[in-house]
Amino acid sequence: MKPAPFDYLVPSTIEEACAQLAEAGGGATLLAGGQTLMPLLALRMSQPFILIDINRIKALKGATRVDGGTRIGPMMRQNEVIADPTLARELPVLVTAAQHVGHHQTRNRGTIGGSIALGEPAAELPATAVALGASVEVRSTRGSRRIAATDLYLGPYATALEPEEMITAIHFPDWPDDSISLFREVAQRPGDFALVGLTGAVTVKDGCIARAGIAWFGMGPTPIRARQVEAALLGQPIADLDLAGLAELAVADTAPFDDLHATAEYRRTVGRRIFARTLGERLNRNGP
């Protein structure tokens, strides 16, 4: 289990990295935290000609408040996300999601941008980006553009990023301070990919749900935004929620699959249960 040969490049600026990506014409792979890529290299499932290590680009690090939201550098390590006071205040569900990514040791290297760019359908951070309405800023030598997280994921490990593009920032819109986080992951062991995962937030105004952003992971070929239940929740008084009915709607958009560890029907069933349990608990109600 040793990587196949490649040329290693280590740019110090975004421009340099974009130029190297353009020159490689699709033959290069970006190395962010490496916590997923390195196993793929070792297994020779990934055999790039050129590996571009973006760990030394300072402009890709750190989180800052911007108008109406938070801008996170893609090379922010997952453990930095967990420890960041701004993110804890502004995006608590993102912090919770980050706590469930891999293990302490992998989170010391693994980055938020690496996880979001990879598009593992059972991963926590892409789904959280989808749920909270995030968008990614991407760059290439041809310029930059914004892609909404909901439009980013096309299939397992397949994204709307072009081969010569790289993520330069992730923008999360502000959610009101009293928003309620929804996060539940069902995984066999800590650090495993989810069999079923639920992430997102709701806000309550005057006893009614005023805003909802909810997504699933491990429930289809991509992170799945639970649009039907989001729509159904809006305006609902929280004292009078039909949790069972909502749970049914919550999984309506999903397309779970059979794999080694669980079947599609298991995922749907548990999805309903954890949706009802999580929403009920977070809104201080008993389960169905």
Place this chain on the structure above:
Amino acid sequence: MSTHPIQLTINGRRHDATVEGRLVLSDFLRGDAGYTGVHVGCEHGVCGACTVIVDGLAVRSCLMLAVQADGAAITTVEGLAADDGTLHPVQQTMRDEHGLQCGFCTPGIVMTLAALTGGPNKANSETLLNALSGHICRCTGYQGIRRAALKLAGDAA
């Protein structure tokens, strides 16, 4: 295939080397630098045996390239005990609690515990046990490892 000069500090000593881009850090530490206490158990980042401390943080050395450690300060399990052989508190506690059998996963566990208990912000037992979920031990059933973690966190009975 590219090669790269690197300079780094391992257990307080400077190392200079020229490495192939694809050389994995764990292989560099074991083979080129001679720190065979770094154990390679899975080479895909799950078992945790290869964990070392890079710039103060516990990381999997099988999930880094050697070239990425250019300029870094690395501590391996060989770098913990005092020169006179006195064990590091983590090592001593692991021994006292029978936290190992075959010893293969042990260096990684020791490095995670050392990274989290060595600094000014000593981790609590919940943090330590959570971090230990990133290590597979096939021998002990984790009994002594858990006792050692609780003791190091100051929560032991």
Place this chain on the structure above:
Amino acid sequence: MNAPHTQTEGYIGRRMARTEDTRLLTGKGVYVDDVGLPGMLQVAFHRSPIARGRIKTIDLSAAREIPGVYAVLIASDLARYKVDMLSFFLALPTVPVPVLAVDRVTYVGDPIAMVVAQDRYIAEDAAGLIVIEYEEQDPVVTLADAKHGSLVHPRTDSNVAAATGSDEVDEDLEALLAHAPHLVSIDLTHQRIAQSPMEPRGVVAAPQGSGELTVYLSCQGPQLAARWFAQAFGMPATSIRVISKDVGGSFGLKGQPWREEVAVVLAAQLLKRPLKWIEDRLENLTSANQAREQEIRLRVAFDNDGTLLASHADYGINNGAYPQGADSNIAVMMFLWAAHKLPVFGFHARGWYTNTVGLAAYRGPWALESLAREVLLDRAARKLGIDAIELRRRSLITRADQPCTTPMGLQLEDISPAECLDELLRHVDVAAFRVEQAEARKQGRYLGLGVATYIEPTAGSTGIAVLISESAHIRIEPTGKVSAVVSTHSQGHGTQTTMAQVIAERLGVLFEDVTVHEDDSSRGGYGSGAYGSRQAVAGGGACIRAADLLVDKIKLMAAHLLNAKPEEIFLRDSVIHVFGEKEQTVSLRDLADIAYGEPDRLPEGMDAGLEVQYRYRPPPITMTSAAHACIVEVDGDTGFVKIRRWVTSEDCGVMINPAVVEGQIAGGLAQAIGCVLMEEISYDPRGNPTAVTYKDYLLPSISDVPDFEYHHGASAPSKAEGGFRGVGEGGCIIGPPTLVNAIADALSPFGDIPLQLPLTPHKLLEVIEGRSMARPAPTQPKASTPADAPSEKPMSVAEAVVHEPSSALTPVPVVETAGIDGLWKFILSTPMGPQAFTGKLATSGNVVSGSFYFNMDEASFTGTINGNNLKWDLKVTKPMSITLKYDVQIQGDKLVGKVKMGIFGTAKLSGERV
């Protein structure tokens, strides 16, 4: 032997910190990958990507062109070496096992070529450039495939790799089962397991001098490995030195060298260079031999009061293509009911060849017996309306019932599962739990309590030639320090500490003064190393006897030198004390100076030096007993199991180091939790392994394993020297039924749980939901290619194969029986592997007489001739007293037949003229 008067410090029984931990905690251990030699090259294998097929062409040219590649070898390059791939018992394989694949591949991962290069990166680059064309064939993957599919190996008459138990239905037993007041039956399957030592396999082979060979090996004992190589290669044992200092776990996998290790050793000889191969995890999960994958149908008849009346077991185990010793696992049958009052038991056990990686040992290889029995007893308790603990008490053999003999012929003297159960129940308040359980159920929470008992055979000294004895060689060095060379070996067992504890106590020296060596076959004598939970009993006994002999010598010597009586001499803390008229002390160092440097001062006739060796043969069998309980909660929403409490009650005899004993119990239990809840090696219908990394092969993590509680109140010393009992495998045997029973109890409101391990959340949620959540059944592979290569049996024959060995032998013309007079070479396919021996036959009228010669032993018999059929009986005493009934046909110049071996079932016999 004199009773020692020197027991100082009480080292035996103390929770001492381990000696080996100091080096292992500081990175100074020496595992095989830590060995480097000048000029050493690295090996990577090219392996089959298909489960079954014929090799059409092999193109090595691109691989050989890579700079840094030293050689690329295939089977024909190694053909000059004849190797018998022996089993752990040193028996010949039932079908020949190639070192590298020859002409055909038999499982995904079958090694075909090996690249030798300057480093492993380059070796893997080149291995990836080897191009092989196959004619792919439909594989035989599952037990069901094996029974009804085509032949895995050409020139065999069925896919049965090994068999015990008769094919004939025992009508008396069937009648008992059919007419009993209650018949309880279960069908249980155990998944395939990867032993998963954290250090995979590895070898460094260094040819030296003229034909000598040093092999650094990750193994379970360097002595047995050296003996294996010597015998497999037909080399003198003295030419092969195996060194194995630190080993990162084994659990049965590394019990003997196998194909890759052998290929590396041969290639090192061929290339005259030191070679290293370190198995990576991908190889370990796909190409290292694996374990379990068993099925059992167990039927038990009960009286109305729960009395056991009769039982029958039908058992199958997947042997893969090349098992490390073909196996139908007689031990499952030996121990299934060994601790219970059961009058009648019958069984039928078969091991099957398939196109999967071969079968190896795994901690408690026969563990299915406890799982099947204990799960069935719980089901029976529910069916009969008797409390599950009470039902066990009615049939368990107690200390008061012994000595006695089991229906399988096992003599019991001191098993104590009933007493362990009593002790367990002093620590588990079952009644209080039932109240808590009922309360929880009202809240929709599902708690369950599981209880199980078992007995474990540990060190034995009959029947298995490689496991009879253990050696210890103890020296007081001229420095006054103590060196011991013991034939034990640690892959985590801590024998460097425990053997030193025994020696220090019995000698009367400081623990710190004792160094135990067990890592080099050139040092000390033969012993099997770690196998069958034997080291405390056999190794500990050897250390005691050797230490006692050395104490005798020290006393005689000191008494002579100090003008005292031997009984006045006493060793304590490495100092010799003389009591009596003039009390004085002498250091061991001073005595050693005289023993080595001034032997003229020793008593007349005493040899110089202070060293002793002893080879200890433990009692025929030493049993460990236990009862465990665990409490679980099953999440009704997700089917996840949380273990809330686990209580153990064990009779481990005298414990050398309780921390080491508990470590063994805990480690076995963690593996049991993995077996029950998450670990699984599975294959798709094309024979592709589906869990090839630790992302998919799930090992228990720290959050999956609870704190274990240990109780030793039911312990009693064994009959072995020191009173020790083995504990290496027990947790892995009793853990699965304890946990399965707890889960079944938790979900009993919903009915029975499925008995197909692992009990994944998905399977348990199906029970809770009362409906299937299954994926669609996989489509069976179509027979798109011929199932057998032209050189093998024609398709029509292969399809006609019945699933049992054919007992109807082809009739042949009656021959002149006098034609068989003379010397014959026979091969008997026994449960321990094929046994070869020579025999002499003589005929006179209708009488055949003869003798068998087996390793300087001889057994004679007389029988009858009827046409070309010969029958005779032969009484043997090893491994137990049984009468072997031979039924042999003369087929031309060959003899073919079967031998009924009592409880061991029927074995095939073949004979050829010498």
